[in-house]
Amino acid sequence: MKDLSGGGSGTPRFRRRKQSNEIPAEVTRPNGGSLLVDDHNKYRSMWIRTYSTLWMIGGFIFLIYMGHLYICAMVVVIQILMAKELFSLLIKVREDRSLPGFRLLNWHFFFTAMLFLYGRFLSQRLVNTVNSDKVLYKLVSSLIKYHMVVCYFLYIAGFMWFILSLKKKMYKYQFGQYAWTHMILIVVFTQSSFTVANIFEGMFWFLLPASLIVINDIAAYLCGFFFGRTPLIKLSPKKTWEGFIGASVATIISAFLLANVMGRFEWLTCPRKDLSTGWLHCDPGPMFKPEYYDFPGWISIWSPWKGISIMPVQWHALCLGLFCSIIAPFGGFFASGFKRAFKIKDFGDSIPGHGGMTDRMDCQMVMAVFAYIYYQSFVKPQSYFSVETVVDQILMNLTFEEQLDLYRRLAEILQERSFGQS
Structure with a gap:
């Protein structure tokens, strides 16, 4: 009998096709070799990743130009895609077929949380937008006044919906889905929602942290790609100390320089007080006004410059860069451990070369929360x-x-x- 596996005679064997989201077998290299596999797929993967990255950066710049509301719409779309990827991880087809309509419950809780958090962040901006129209003003004021009551009863409606949907022999699966949904809302959605608050405090406080994460990610990939030798953490076998250190230096320097560039544009530094899309004009405040520092005498002798202008916000940017370099990568490590627990390579495949939306946003969520807390604690007037x-x-x-x-x-x-x- 012909051996279907391509080997010798014996019992027929069939190769199982590897799914796209499974973790591939790890390829080891001799000591001293690069941790990335030196084959023809290596550079092909790099070019795909580069191409999609350029598209994302271009689209991001366009949305920044369009204004705050468009950036918020982008955040909402990202949150929906992340929720979709994470909800699907624990779905069991057979159990879901026995529970018609049960999947809608996840989205009920998701949009209830969205209404609550965005209502808290944007209520004053909404009032400022409609205060010239008496009818709309009264309507919006009433909605804001009873905002928490509406959100609470929406949640209670979902809670009752869940209880009434409980089905014999499905209790464990249903309660697992209930807990999983709430974990997504707390760990993922709540953290990423701070991004919207940062946008309206001044797009600078959204754009700079987000840019630093991108720079750190790209620098870590390139430094690890060309110089990586020493493994950093077992959760991410391709992460190296060389990539981590190189990315840290590049991120901190970029934070200091980018803050100076971004701080010169009113469109980025002015807070948005309403939900309009017009151009912003404001007094940037002392945080964005350059201060001149004279060089010591021994430096000025050898330098054509006698001093340097530095914005106070650049010192704060160094703190953001330091956090982005050392702490924010742990969001990626957490995601890597999470994927290993579920035996998947990526959360999805919505971004060519990068995986799913959650794969790109793991560090961004950690950074968004820190940027909000840092701004409220050390920058915003108290x-x-x-x-x-x-x-x-x-x-x-x-x-x-x-x-x-x-x-x-x-x-x-x-x-x-x-x-x-x-």
């Missing part, structure tokens, strides 16, 4: 009773008639004080 804050609260919480009454009372108080001082 005056809780500034004129802008008080006005925002008045517009958000008082009706138009109450605002007019407050205006009249303030006019009377100020008039009395002016008479008392004269």
